[in-house]
Amino acid sequence: MSTVTHPGPGDTTTVAPAGSAKPRPIAEFLSTYVFSKDHKVIGLQFLFSTLVWFLIGGLLALAVRWQVAWPWSDVPVLGKLFAQEGGQMSPEFYTMLFTMHATVMIFLVIIPILAGAFGNFLIPLMIGADDMAFPTLNMLSYWFMWPAFLAFGASFFVEGGAASSGWTSYPPLTTNPAASPGSGMGQTLWLIGLTFVGVSSMLGSVNYMTTIILMRAPGMTMFRLPMTIWAMFITALLQAFALPVLTAAGFMQLFDRSIGTGFFSPEGSIINNEMTGAGGGQPLLWQHLFWFYSHPAVYIMILPAMGMVSDIMTCFARKPLFGYRPMIYSVAGIAGLGFIVWGHHMFISGMNPALGMTFMVSTMMIALPSAVKTFNWLGTLWGGRIQFTTAMLFSISFVSMFIIGGLSGIFMAATPVDIFIHDTYFIVAHFHYVLFAGTAMGVWAGIYFWFPKMFGRTMNEFWGKVHFFLTFIFLNGTFFTMHILGAVGFPRRLADAYHYETFHHLQPMNAFMTYCAIGMVACQVIFAANFFWSMFYGPRAGRNPWNANGLEWTAPSPPGHGNFDVQPIVYRGPYEYSVPGCEKDHLMQTDPPLETAVAAAH
C-alpha cells in the first residue's frame, strides 16, 4: 500500500482541504462533499441519508401503531387523505404502511447504516489505510443508493400506492397486479429499489473485503484487527455470497409481473375473480430464494453492531476483550451456519415437514455462537473499571436486549411451538429486540463513540444519557409486551384484530404500546438536537478523547484527506487496556513495545 507522507493537517483541519478552492468553488465543493471519493465523506453521506430514512421509517411505524391501537379512528395528519371517510385509513393503506416501514428500516436504514456509514468511515481508519481500495467504486456504492431512495420514495405516490405485500413480498400476492392495490406500479418500483440497494451493497462488500485483506498497516495482522473490522469483513463475505440470489429472485418476480413468466405463479388460480394467465410455477420457490438471502441478511444486520459494541465495551471497561479469538470464531460460525437455516422462516409454509426438522437442528445450533458472544461480553465487563458514558450505556443495553432477542428466538426455532407463534406478535417482538433494541442501540453507541472522530467535537453527555434513558424505557414498553400478545396468538399485519373473540380484549394493551412508541419517536428529538448542536458547538475533542487503543484514535479528529499524518505501525492487538506495569491504563496499537515504553517512563 502507498505510504502516506503529506504533512498532517492537525486537529483544526476540517474535511475540506484548506485553500485552493478559489478558482472553481462549485466544482471544488461538489468533488469534496458530494461526489467525494474520500471514504469518510462517503461514510457521513451514508450516515445522514440513513438517519433521514430512519425518521421516515419511524413515522410510518407510528401510523401503523395508531391503526393497531385504535382501528378505523381518525388518524392525525394522515387522516386528511381520507377526508371523505372522516379520516379513517383504508385497509390497503395500512398494509402499505407496515410493508414500507419494514422495507425502509431494513433496506434503507439498518443495512446501509452499518456497512455503508460505519463500514466506510471506520475500516480504513481502524486498519491504518489512507482510504478504501477502490475509492470510485466506493463513491458509486453510495450513489447507487439514490435510485433506490427515489424508487421507494416515488412508490408512495403511484396508482395503488406503494408495495403492500409485506417486506417479504410473497407471491402470488406480489406477482399478480390484480391481487392487491400495492402490487401495481408500487411493487415494480419496490423490486427496482431492492435491486439498486443490492448493487450498492455488492459494490461496498467487494471494496471492504479487498481493503481489509490488502491495505492493513504494517504490523496489523488479521488477529490484531478490532472486532468491528472482523464483523465488517464477515458481513462483506455474507453480502457477496447471498446477494446474487436475491437479485436473481427479484428479477424473476419482475418477469412474472411484466413479461408473463410463471416462476412463482401456479396453474389456474382465480385472483380478484379473474383466471390467472401464466402458470406452472411454485410460490414456495420465492420463499426459499428470498430467505436464502434474507436470513444471512439478518446477521448482516447485527454482526457489525456486535463488533462495534465489543470495541466500545472494552474501551469503557478499560479491559481487554474477553476471548478475542472465540469471538471471531463465533462470528465466523454465525456466518457459516447462517446459510443453512433459512428454512426456519418456512416451517408452516407447506414445505416438507421432514425438511423442517433438519432446519430446526441447524437453527438450534446457530444459537451457540450467539451465546458464546454474550458470555464473552459479560466476561469483558467482569473485573473492569466501567465508565458510564452514553456510548457505554448503549453498548451494555445492547447486550442486555440481545439476550432477550436471542432467547425468544429459541421459541421460534422449536418447530412445534412455532406452529402456534409463527406470524404472531411473538416474532414481531423477537426481531424488534434484535434489530431495534439490538442493532439500533449498537448504532447509537457507535455514533456517540466515534462522533468526535467524525466531526472533531464530542456530543453532549448529559442529553445523551437522557436520550438513552427515555429510548430504553419506551422501547421495552413497546416491544416487551409484544411477547405476551404473541402468546395469545395475536397475529401480525391485521388492520383490525378485535373482531376476533380471541383477541378483542387486547386493545388496551396495544394502546399502551402505541403510547410508548409515540414516546420513543418523540424522544429522538433530543438525539437530533444533540447531534446537530454538537456538530457545531460541541466541546472540541482531541485525537483520542476516550483514551482508546484503536488506530483511528491516532489520526486527527476529524482526519484529513489520507487519514494519518504519520504512517501508523502496529505493535499489538486493539484491546491492551490496564496492562500491568504500565502506568497509563491503555496501550495504543501504535505505541512502541512495552519495554521501551516503560524505559521511557523511567
Next chain:
Amino acid sequence: MGCGQGRLVAPTPDREAAETLRVALSSEDASSDDGAGAAASTGTGWGTLTGRFVFVGTPPAAKQLIVDKDTAVCTAEGRKLFDQSLQVDESTGGLANVVVFARKVSRVKEREIAEEPLVFDQKVCEFLTPVFAARVGQPIDVRNSDPIGHNTNVSGTSFNQLIPAGEGTLFTPSRETGMPTMVTCNIHPWMKAYAVFREDGYVAVSSADGSFTLPDLPAGEEVELQVWHERSTGPNGALGADMPAYDWSSKGRFTVTLEADQTTNIGDIEIPASALGG
C-alpha cells in the same frame, strides 16, 4: 391510494335551512296546498294539433353498425345495418321519429284504452319501429319475426324478456316514462329503439315526412307540449326550435291554445343540423 384526489369540491348543505325544513317535514299537519298547480280548467271543447318537423341542411351519412353475431341472419347476403337515429325524408326534408307529448293539460278527454295490442316487432336484427309511443295500460305485442332468438329490454321498466324466434310476448306498460326510454336487445347489443308511455295518451311520433298529429287535446286554453329527439343536444334529449310564436324553449317545450273542433297546424318546425349534434 384511491382517496379521490383531484375530486371536485362538492357543495355543502345549509345546516340551518336543513334543520328548519326537517321540522316542517316531520310535522304531519303541514300546509297541503296542491303544489302541482294544474292550470284552472276553463274551456270545454277539444281540438287537434298538427305540425311538421323539417331538417335544415344535409343530413350526415348514417353510421354502419358492427354486427358480430348471428351474421347468417342479420347480415345475410351482404346486407348492412345502419344507425337509425336520424331519419330524414330526401324529397321533403321531413324529420322522422320526433316525439311530441302533452306535458301539461288541464283536462283529459275520456277515451277507453284500445284493447287490440300495438305491435312492436323486430326483424333481421332491427327494431322495426325505432321510436315507439303508447298509452299506459295499452297492451303491446313484442314480437320477434326472426328465425333467431332475441331479448327485449325496456330500461326503467320491469320488462327484459326473452322473445323466442317467431314468437311474441304481451307487455302492458304500467308507469309513465317521462322522456322516452331506451329499448335494447342484450343478445345483439347494436339493436336500439326508444319507447315512450303516457297516462293520458297525448303522445305522437313524427312520421317519415316529419308530420305529427295530436287529436283530442283540450281546446280554449293553453296546452304545454314537450318535444324530444334521440339525437338532440338539448338536456335529456329535449328538442329546441326557433319558434318564438309558441315561446319554444331550449327545454324543448312550447305552448299553444287550440280552437274547439278545429285542427291547428303550427306549420313547419325547422330543426338545424347543429341541434341534432351533427
Next chain:
Amino acid sequence: MNLPSATACKNNQPTTTAPRLSLACLGVCCLLPILAGCGQTPAATFRPNMVESAKQRLQPEQEQQVATILEAMFGTPDNPVVLPETGLDIAKLRLAAGPVHSDIVGRKNGLFREHCSHCHGVTGDGMGPTAAFLNPYPRDYRPGWFKFKSTERADKPTHADLVTILNNGIYGTSMPSFELLGETKVDALVEYVKYLSMRGEAELSLMRYYFELDDEDEGKLPETRDFLIEEILLPVAERWQEAEDAVIEVPEMPEVDLTESIAMGKELFYGNKANCVKCHGVTALGDGQANDYDDWNKVVKQWSAELQSAHETSTSDMTSEERSEHRAWLAKSDRVLAGDALDPRTIQPRNLRQAIYRGGRRPLDLYYRIHAGINGAPMPAAAGTLSPDEIWHIVNYIRSLPYEFDGELGADRSMVARDRL
C-alpha cells in the same frame, strides 16, 4: 462564524448547554401533540351524485339545495334521520351509522364504516378508497337496483334477500360473508343499506326534477311537504315496503327423473327458445357475449360518449355567454368523470362450469335468476316465455354443468378447474 455562535463555542460545558437544549427539546416535544391535535379531520360527509348533477347541468346553488333537502330528510353519515314515511328503524341505523366506536353499553357502533364503507363508500356510491381495485366493482346503492333477490326484476329486494347476501357473501366477487357478525349487526347493516339506497334514489329524482320545473320556478325546487314527501320520498319508500309481498311464487319442481330433466334443460339451453347459449356460450364457460355492460357501467359509458360528442359539436352558432357556459359545463363534467366515476368495465356472462353462483347455489336461487332475469344485468327474464317446468329443467341442467365432462369443452378443460369445485 458569526458572534453568538462564537460565544456559544466558548461556553460548551454540559451545565450551560443543558437549558439551551432543554428549551429546544421542550419546544419540539410540545409541538408534536399540537400537530396531532390540528390533524383532526372534519366529520365524514355524503358525496353528492356528481355524475347526475353534471348530466342535468345543475348550478352550484341547485346542488346545494339538493344537499340541504337530503340532509333535512336523511341527516348526515354520523347522525342519520328518518321520516316515518321511509318505514326505516332509526335504532338499527344508529347502530350502523357514524364513526367506529363503542357506546356506553360497550356495544360497537359505526358498523358500516367498520365493515363496508372502504369499498361501498360512506355514501353507498360504490366508490370507497378500495373500490377501484376490485373486480367487479362494489355495488352502487344509489340507483336502487339490486341483482340477487326473490322478487320480480324491477322490484326491490326483500329484507331477507339482503340478509342472505350479507350472510353468504357473493361468491365470485369481493363481497365476503358477514354471517359471523350475528343477526342484530347484519340486520342493522341491511337497514342501513336500504337507507342509503333510498337516499340515493331520492337524490336522483330531486336532481332530475330540475328539468321538470317550469320557468316561473326560477330553477328552485319547491320545499313543500307535498312535493318532498309525496313526489320524491314515498314513490321510493313504498316500493321498498311493497317488496315484502312481491316475492315470486315458485311452483314445485316437476316430478320427472333428474337425468331426463337435465336432458330437457340442455335442449332448452342450446335451443332457440331459451337461447342461454347466445351469451353463456356453447361451452357454457360464459364466453358467448363479451362486449355488453351492466346498467351501472352503462350509465357512465353512455354519458362519457355523450360528453365526447358534446366536445365535438361546433360552438359556432352559440352566443359568447352560451359558449362560455358550455365550456364550463364540459370542464366540470370531465372532472366529474375522472373523479366521481370508475372506468366502465364490460360484464361477462357467468361461467357455469365453476360451481360459482353469485346469487346463491340453491335451486331456488337459480329459479329466481332465470324466472325474473337479473336486474341491472343483461340477463333477461324467462317467465312468460318458458313454463315453470322448463325453468326447472334449465336449473337442473345448470347445476349439473360443473360435473359434466362430455368433451364438449375441448381445450378449455382447464377453465372448468374441477379441482376448485
Next chain:
Amino acid sequence: MRNRLAGLFWSLLFLAVPVLGVAVFAVAPSIDVWLPKDVSAHGKEIDSLFYFILALTGVVFIVTEMLLFWFIWKYDVAARGEEKATYIHGSHTLEVIWTIIPAVVMLFLAIYQMNAWADVKMRRPVMKPTVEVVARQFEWRLRYPGPDEELGTPDDLFLVNDLHVPVDEDVLVQLKSMDVLHSFFLPNLRIKQDAVPGMKIPVWFKATETGQYDLVCAELCGWGHYKMKGRITIESREDFDAWLEQKYREQEATQPNPQEDML
C-alpha cells in the same frame, strides 16, 4: 472525582430488565393475556414444550441479566478506587464450558421436539378428508364431501366461514387456496398451516372439547387480510351429522325457507 450515584442508577436500571421481564410473564396469565384455552389432543405437547422452553430460557435470562447487573454494579469505576481493571484475555476452560453446555441443551431441545412435530405435521391419519377448506380473498370456502365421502361430486355441501367438526375424532382438512397465500390458524387447536395455491395440504387434528372458536388467517393475503374471520364449531357426532343434514337441505331448497320470511 466521580460519585457512586450514577453507577447505582444505571445498574438498577439494568436490574429492572430481569425483574420487570419476569414480572410481566408472571402477571400475564392472570390478566388472561396468555396461551388461549387448548382443546386439541396434540396441543398439550406443544404447550408443555412452550413452558419447558420458557422455563429454560427464563433461567438463562435471569442468570445472565443478573450477572450483567452485578458486574456493572460492582465494577463501576467509582467503586473501584485506584484499583486497576483485571488484565485478562479470556479463559480457555470457560469458553469450552459455555460452548459445550449450550450445545448439549440445544441438541437435546431439537431432538426432544421431533416427536411432537411429527405428530402434528408428519403422521397423517389414513382417512378421506372430512372437509375441504379453500381459502380465497377474503373468506374460507368450505366443502363437505357429502354422503358419498367423495369431493367433487354433486352431493357436495358448500359453505363459507362456518367450519363444523366432530369432537374426539380425527379430522382431516384438505387445505387449498384459490388465489394467494393464506394461513389456516386455529389458536385453540394449536394449528397453523399456510394455504398455498396449487397445493393440496393436509391438516389434521383431534378436538377434545365441544365449543366455538376463532379461525384466523395468519398469512398476509391482501388488503382484506384482517377480514378473513372464520369460526370452528366442535360438536358431538350426532349434532354434527344433524347439522350437515340440515345445511344440505337448505342448499337443495326449492322453496323459500320459512325462517327467512320471519326475519
